Amino acid sequence: MADLKYLFFLGCAIPYRLPSYEVSSRKVLQKLGVELVEMPEFNCCGFPLDPVNHDMMLTLAARNLYLAEQQNLEVMTLCNGCFGILNHVNKELKADKNVREKVNDYLREIGMEAKGTAVVKHLIHVLANDVGFEKIKAAATNQLDKLRVVQHSGCHVNRPKEYIGLEDPENPTILKKLIEATGAKCLNYLDEPECCGAPILGVNEQIPLQLTREKLGHVKAVGAQAMITVCPYCHIMYDLNQPRIERAFNEKYGIPVLHYPQLLGMSMGIPPEELALGDLRVNAAEVASICSQ
């Protein structure tokens, strides 16, 4: 019997580019007794529209939040972008009467009204705070103590601090602790909280690629065998774009980038195939073999 239940907000980037994140998340959550309820009639969280029309972003986000309020379930996202927007708008709807009224003037035209009473969580908050470290450690029977990795939490799971406040954005530790629960060693590296740059890829490719390259260099310098992400956009930058960076700068990194649930899954003894490890762009076979030792 599942004791925890969430409305699953999938977002756009994961079904578009990274089913491996979804496959591995569903797998470990199911094993941990977390039930996911599919979100009805979801639309884009609104994030891509904020730069072009703030009201439109608010309204699209609020439409999703209204649907969540109707279900009376907490929302769980896998994407930092979706989490950031939905959490922010939800809090603004609740705290700011002007925003609430403006947005609901629009929403009422389609028969909806959002109150800002939803609860929005990211996968790492569900794991760390609701499932809890004790249960995760108990499930991680195959301790990965031969593995050395680094974390990259990404920005929107922590910033702006005023709207999230679950950990210090300058020194994020939730993901680090989740990694350590698998038995893997989580190394420190230079400029850990630095942004991946993905949001501006559509406007300028050079800057994000340089940011990503810089981080890969810092990660390589500490001798990490893999990098762990919890956001599809960060993942696209470090994994999917890694070969491109290697070609553009004539360098070799070869750093496998895993979604956190893939790492957790291996520590729970789930075979790598069932965690879609083969879908990763940078070959992670060696990491998988270290994990099975």
Add this chain to the structure above:
Amino acid sequence: MSKLTKAEEEAQKNETVLRTTELDPKFKYEISKLPGAEKVNVCFQCGTCTADCPIARFDDFYRPRKLIRMTQLGLKERLLSDDVIWLCSTCFTCIDHCPQDVGIASIVRALRNLTVAHGHMPAGYVAQVSNILKTGYAYIISDMRLKKRQQKGLPPPPKANLKNIAKLFDITGFSKALEKVET
């Protein structure tokens, strides 16, 4: 030192000289009425935002502090025609670090929103907006990908209510604004 040609001289002048006729003293009030940009006038130009901005480290022109100063001075035309405002990657480091709680990233957003209202939007955004209208998603998820999902045992992604979305685009005035955008 070699002598500058007339054209070079002219170019240099245009770059460095601020003409008072170019300044719109009301612009800072116009911007400060937009959500999140209310505090544009309390920026005291300390430069923390630029120092901590990841984009500023890799671009010679993107300087959040400078964008705020230009807004305060009322360099409206320059700001609304400058592609540099699209480089903010919304990491929100500047929001967390600003001693005056100015909310720089939200001001950059306000500048972008205003630019779009004036009919200019980068191509990448045009594509995403049209995808959202067509499918409810920011990206078009192809039939092949949908089939692969099925093979992996994943449920079909939820279907967006396109009628709702189209209506929201209309009543927020966004559809009208989009008509003005030159592509």
